Amino acid sequence: MRGAAGSAGPVPDLMAALLEGSGEGIVLCDADGVVTLANAAAARMVPRVEPGLPAPAPLDSVPPSPEGRVVLHGGRAIRIRAQAVSGGMLAWYLTDLSAARRTEFLLEAGRRLSASLNPHRCARAAAELGADFLADMAIVLLPPTYRRRIEWVRAVSGRYGPEEGVLPAAEAAEVPGLSDALAGLRHGVAGQQDPGGAPGWLLPEGFGPAGHLLVLPMPGNGVPAGAIVLARRAGRPPFDDDDQVMARDLAARAGAAVSAASLFREQSTINDILTGDLLPPELPEIEGMRLAGRLRASQQAGAIGGDFYDVYLPDAAPDGGIVERPPLVILGDVCGKGAGAAVLAGQVRHSLRTLLLLECRLDRLLELLNRSLIASPSPNSYVTMILAALRTGPDDHVLVDLVVAGHPPPLVLRKDGTVEEVAARGSLLGALKEISLWPATLDLEPGEVCLLYSDGITEAFGGPSGREMYGEARLKEALATCAGMPVEALVERLEQLSTEWLGGGPGGGADDRALLAVRAGAGRTETSW
Amino acid sequence: MQDMPPLQVESLIPEPGAARLVMTGELDYTTARDASAEVARTLAAGVDVLEFDLAGLKFIDSSGMAVVMNAYTDAEERGTAFRIVALTPYLRHLIEVVALDDVLDLPG
Amino acid sequence: MVRQDLEAATGRYLNLIGRADEEGAAGLVLGLIGEGVPAEDVLLRVIAPCQRRVGELWASNEWPVAREHGATAVSERVVAAVSGRVRPTETRGRVAVACADGEYHVLPTRIMAEVLRLRGWQVDFLGASVPGPHLITHLHQTGPDVVALGCMLPTRLPRAHATIAACQAVGIPVLAGGAGFGADGRFARLLGADAWAPTADAAADRLAAGLPSFPAVPDDSGDTAVHLGGEEYAYLTRHRADLLARVMDTLTGRPEHTAEDLGNMADFLIAATYVHDAALFTDFVVWTCRVLEARQVPAESVVLGLGAFHDVLTDCPDARALLNEGVAAAQACCGRSARPADQRTETSV
Numbered sequence: 001m002r003g004a005a006g007s008a009g010p011v012p013d014l015m016a017a018l019l020e021g022s023g024e025g026i027v028l029c030d031a032d033g034v035v036t037l038a039n040a041a042a043a044r045m046v047p048r049v050e051p052g053l054p055a056p057a058p059l060d061s062v063p064p065s066p067e068g069r070v071v072l073h074g075g076r077a078i079r080i081r082a083q084a085v086s087g088g089m090l091a092w093y094l095t096d097l098s099a100a101r102r103t104e105f106l107l108e109a110g111r112r113l114s115a116s117l118n119p120h121r122c123a124r125a126a127a128e129l130g131a132d133f134l135a136d137m138a139i140v141l142l143p144p145t146y147r148r149r150i151e152w153v154r155a156v157s158g159r160y161g162p163e164e165g166v167l168p169a170a171e172a173a174e175v176p177g178l179s180d181a182l183a184g185l186r187h188g189v190a191g192q193q194d195p196g197g198a199p200g201w202l203l204p205e206g207f208g209p210a211g212h213l214l215v216l217p218m219p220g221n222g223v224p225a226g227a228i229v230l231a232r233r234a235g236r237p238p239f240d241d242d243d244q245v246m247a248r249d250l251a252a253r254a255g256a257a258v259s260a261a262s263l264f265r266e267q268s269t270i271n272d273i274l275t276g277d278l279l280p281p282e283l284p285e286i287e288g289m290r291l292a293g294r295l296r297a298s299q300q301a302g303a304i305g306g307d308f309y310d311v312y313l314p315d316a317a318p319d320g321g322i323v324e325r326p327p328l329v330i331l332g333d334v335c336g337k338g339a340g341a342a343v344l345a346g347q348v349r350h351s352l353r354t355l356l357l358l359e360c361r362l363d364r365l366l367e368l369l370n371r372s373l374i375a376s377p378s379p380n381s382y383v384t385m386i387l388a389a390l391r392t393g394p395d396d397h398v399l400v401d402l403v404v405a406g407h408p409p410p411l412v413l414r415k416d417g418t419v420e421e422v423a424a425r426g427s428l429l430g431a432l433k434e435i436s437l438w439p440a441t442l443d444l445e446p447g448e449v450c451l452l453y454s455d456g457i458t459e460a461f462g463g464p465s466g467r468e469m470y471g472e473a474r475l476k477e478a479l480a481t482c483a484g485m486p487v488e489a490l491v492e493r494l495e496q497l498s499t500e501w502l503g504g505g506p507g508g509g510a511d512d513r514a515l516l517a518v519r520a521g522a523g524r525t526e527t528s529w
Numbered sequence: 530m531q532d533m534p535p536l537q538v539e540s541l542i543p544e545p546g547a548a549r550l551v552m553t554g555e556l557d558y559t560t561a562r563d564a565s566a567e568v569a570r571t572l573a574a575g576v577d578v579l580e581f582d583l584a585g586l587k588f589i590d591s592s593g594m595a596v597v598m599n600a601y602t603d604a605e606e607r608g609t610a611f612r613i614v615a616l617t618p619y620l621r622h623l624i625e626v627v628a629l630d631d632v633l634d635l636p637g
Numbered sequence: 638m639v640r641q642d643l644e645a646a647t648g649r650y651l652n653l654i655g656r657a658d659e660e661g662a663a664g665l666v667l668g669l670i671g672e673g674v675p676a677e678d679v680l681l682r683v684i685a686p687c688q689r690r691v692g693e694l695w696a697s698n699e700w701p702v703a704r705e706h707g708a709t710a711v712s713e714r715v716v717a718a719v720s721g722r723v724r725p726t727e728t729r730g731r732v733a734v735a736c737a738d739g740e741y742h743v744l745p746t747r748i749m750a751e752v753l754r755l756r757g758w759q760v761d762f763l764g765a766s767v768p769g770p771h772l773i774t775h776l777h778q779t780g781p782d783v784v785a786l787g788c789m790l791p792t793r794l795p796r797a798h799a800t801i802a803a804c805q806a807v808g809i810p811v812l813a814g815g816a817g818f819g820a821d822g823r824f825a826r827l828l829g830a831d832a833w834a835p836t837a838d839a840a841a842d843r844l845a846a847g848l849p850s851f852p853a854v855p856d857d858s859g860d861t862a863v864h865l866g867g868e869e870y871a872y873l874t875r876h877r878a879d880l881l882a883r884v885m886d887t888l889t890g891r892p893e894h895t896a897e898d899l900g901n902m903a904d905f906l907i908a909a910t911y912v913h914d915a916a917l918f919t920d921f922v923v924w925t926c927r928v929l930e931a932r933q934v935p936a937e938s939v940v941l942g943l944g945a946f947h948d949v950l951t952d953c954p955d956a957r958a959l960l961n962e963g964v965a966a967a968q969a970c971c972g973r974s975a976r977p978a979d980q981r982t983e984t985s986v
Binding site: 306333334335336337379380382384406407408425426427428431432435436455459461511 | 558588590591592594595598599601602625626627628629631632
Binding site for chain 3: 112115116117118119120121124125128160161162261264265268463467481482483484485486488489490492493496499500
């Protein structure tokens with residue numbers, strides 16, 4: 001508390017504590033108009049109040065009266081009431097009228113603008129905050145795109161849901177100060193404009209004429225993040241100092257939110273482009289059979305990992321040097337997890353696509369791939385995989401030529417519901433200069449299924465005890481219950497069973513999991529029901 | 530139990546010129562780097578024989594298998610003999626799946 | 638098309654999906670649309686009721702599980718075919734439709750997505766069992782107006798709760814739908830969803846009426862979120878595996894108690910503990926008794942299983958109270974199963 005010792009006598013400690021704790025500002029001055037006491041709340045509202053000095057503005061302009069007066073000072077609306085006290089002294093009582101609304105605004109602005117990492121949602125939140133707290137209409141304009149168009153979001157107080165639209169960048173010039181604000185050439189309030197010249201696009205239909213406009217730039221990460229225009233209807237009070245402080249605050253927060261969100265969008269777009277190739281492909285229709293696949297990446301936010309599958313259809317018009325071959329499906333697993341593993345998986349898929357132009361012998365393909373992996377400078381370039389060439393045979397049979405490189409061998413679901421493990425195996429790739437392969441060819445009758453899977457399925461830890469591995473035996477048992485199912489339902493069920501095995505955990509510990517099934521026979525299912 | 534590191538690597542000298550790494554716990558994506566570092570240190574010390582005792586491994590994934598394979602190839606390059614002196618049935622199964630059972634020196 | 642025709646078509650459709658005849662089922666449905674039946678009616682009055690019927694046929698052991706899955710897979714592809722055939726213009730906002738984490742019953746949610754699309758929404762359908770981080774990443778990337786979250790089994794409620802809170806924290810309101818939220822939607826309200834709808838068309842109506850563009854502040858002073866979960870829920874979740882192992886030990890030599898059934902029992906108990914709702918548990922118990930009876934396993938085995946949990950959970954008074962209610966419900970089923978099926982009366986629990 002500011003008190004001038006000697007002029008009004010020392011204030012007892014208790015009194016001092018009481019005054020200091022008051023939320024209302026209290027200032028006392030002597031008969032000469034010199035301040036003798038000012039509590040903390042008063043000093044906050046009128047910083048220039050100083051014991052020993054004359055009472056500063058705006059106190060000096062408020063005469064004693066029971067109802068007092070509301071004044072604008074330092075961006076706040078303050079109700080000041082002056083009252084004569086004994087001995088010619090004068091007391092002022094100050095109430096900060098802005099505090100409640102401002103506190104609510106700050107809370108809401110913090111809550112809504114920090115929520116989203118989507119630029120449009122941020123713009124929308126800013127427009128709604130503007131319309132809720134400051135104006136009858138608020139419109140947020142995002143920086144012009146490279147097509148010279150401006151996306152905008154507009155909210156009107158009391159109306160449900162904001163509107164959105166797009167505007168040619170040139171039209172922004174119709175609002176004085178707006179082009180400068182969007183270009184980041186202005187700081188603070190870019191203009192409290194004469195609304196006479198407001199263009200038609202600015203205000204919503206049925207809004208009526210605007211009385212007051214406020215244009216503010218939204219500062220971003222060194223580059224402008226857009227601009228906000230606030231409008232009040234004709235006949236409403238103009239934007240006072242306090243409103244302008246709040247509006248600047250809104251614009252600054254909205255700018256920070258929009259620019260963070262734009263950065264996120266940019267990076268996630270780049271991420272999507274880079275990872276697009278690493279996602280599993282759509283499975284094509286192949287005559288005489290049906291494919292279905294499932295891939296789950298262990299990584300929480302990404303969809304990519306070390307497991308992969310792919311389908312290579314034959315070249316539509318093979319010419320000189322390009323080999324003819326049946327469709328090929330592959331499923332594999334590279335060492336490791338996450339983005340690093342996904343990059344290697346992508347390289348393997350691309351290498352195979354290129355190699356397939358010149359080579360169709362499966363064992364030879366794997367030998368070439370092995371050599372390229374051994375030559376790879378990155379450590380741990382180990383890959384396990386299965387190649388399966390799909391040939392249609394007589395009587396709607398499908399013949400599957402299989403080579404297996406260090407991967408769990410495929411399972412076969414026979415018509416009678418029995419499940420077999422294919423007797424094919426071979427070395428994993430990337431470890432040894434010479435690999436050994438023991439290939440096999442499968443004959444699938446219509447309705448029979450060949451299932452390729454990754455060890456993430458069988459090595460899922462969970463079950464009743466939470467510590468047990470799912471294992472090959474359980475997978476075989478589960479597959480046996482799928483006799484007669486369409487192949488999409490089959491892979492979905494197997495994935496579901498393995499997920500249920502993993503149990504209620506957050507899934508963070510789970511490995512990547514891949515399933516790819518080939519079912520012989522076209523569309524219609526041959527069932528025993 | 531909770532306070533133990535997921536993987537422990539103990540280094541023994543079963544005979545002069547030989548080093549045996551006894552791995553206990555989980556050899557996976559999160560612990561493979563530590564295990565590799567231990568292998569590299571051991572090989573750099575210049576031994577004639579590198580042995581792995583893997584009977585105490587509760588879990589191994591592809592990154593863990595990579596540690597074993599890297600040890601094999603690095604040892605071969607240096608002319609160091611590499612052998613696995615003990616392993617679990619499941620690990621033996623995994624080594625068979627990747628068809629390294631013919632290449633690696635495994636206990637009988 | 639008159640109502641009777643549609644009913645006849647529904648019977649034919651069930652027959653076709655029961656044979657996993659995708660071509661036939663798709664042909665029938667696209668034929669109806671070609672004749673002028675609105676796609677929404679086909680989805681809600683042909684496919685959806687048949688799918689409910691498929692569930693009943695499995696429960697009553699008339700269809701084996703493979704046939705149930707086959708029929709469902711065919712319906713999923715038929716819904717996709719409808720989606721490919723009818724392309725409404727997008728006149729409304731954007732909705733992200735997802736199944737709760739761990740929820741694999743995708744078809745009802747898929748149908749809701751299609752109905753919303755038919756009503757002019759721009760729909761992103763994210764599929765079965767969407768983990769929270771995937772969903773939130775999608776929300777940041779696309780900025781939809783609302784999330785429609787499907788949950789068919791109440792055992793997914795704890796994770797659905799986390800997802801609802803996460804969506805709201807990034808400023809997107811959530812519409813909850815599906816049987817998992819309770820036939821009356823009481824769990825949707827309890828978990829703080831901004832809206833609830835019992836059916837796909839009700840969901841479309843609710844969204845058309847408008848949701849708040851920003852979710853309300855969670856009311857921490859109220860009687861909702863604070864009371865969800867609790868000590869026993871945390872204990873049961875953390876020790877689920879140990880408890881199940883101990884329960885299985887006490888039931889050795891009773892082959893009718895499969896690990897899967899007991900696991901379900903534990904999960905429903907945990908969910909009921911989470912939302913403090915006895916009916917959630919007793920409904921499950923009654924349903925289990927019915928499913929087991931259809932497979933010639935007497936309801937007494939359910940009483941026995943519940944008893945085993947009761948014995949093991951010595952330190953969980955709330956869970957034991959739930960188990961007692963479960964036992965009472967199962968015992969009521971035991972008495973009932975002696976009577977012919979069509980004379981069964983509903984026991985109020």
